[in-house]
Amino acid sequence: MELDEAGDMAEQSDAGHGGIPDWLAATLNYCTRCGAPLRFGPVEGEERERLACESCGYIAYVNPRMVVTTLPVTDRGEVVLLRRGFEPGYGLWAQPGGFLEIDETVNEGAIRETLEEIGLVVEPGEIVGLYSRIEAAVVVLAFEARIAGGEVRTTPEALEVRAFRPEAIPWQEIAFRTTTWALRDWLRRRHPELHPGGESLPEG
Ligand SMILES: [Zn+2]
Secondary structure, eight states, X not given: OOOOHHHHHHHHHHHXXXXXXXXXXXXXXXXXXXXXXXXXXXXXXXXXXXXXXXXXXOEEOOOOEEEEEEEEEOTTSOEEEEEESSSSSTTSEXXXXXXXXXXXXXXXXXXXXXXXXXXXXXXXXXEEEEEEEGGGTEEEEEEEEEEEEXXXXXXXXXXXXXXXXXXXXXXXXXXOHHHHHHHHHHHHHHOGGGOTTSTXXXXX
């Protein structure tokens, strides 16, 4: 699902979904209020075209979802990453995280996802960054996190869990641009001597 962003955007405008990624538009066919078909087009009072119900007028707003993640840091200053056991990004490295539940704060979601995926109990600290991945319709929040307990374990979601020294981050095997950006921003803050964002790092 890691698509080229420019290409994907062009495809979207051709498809007439008004910026909604095709994979997401394909799931939005019927009104959740009355069950009639949704139609994409101009809607009175709206500044852009919307998906709306032909029958009851309900507007199906489509917004990005929030993904909460952590960069757990060991006492030795290493950052813990996992090798993903599922698509997208199967077999590549990413930080633990997942979709925020509707009844959670961002801190709670980050703690839960990190525990579920790699077995570590973390205390989220500073926010490293907030990143848009438009083709996936998500906004990704990355916390730096202190490891407070738990025990590293692999799960179906995490085939391997490893702590990397800042200078040994596997840049060529990172799953997502948002992971690259978060690691780069973390390094800029904690290890400016490594010149993160220099030519040695991919722009994603
Ligand atoms: Zn309706």
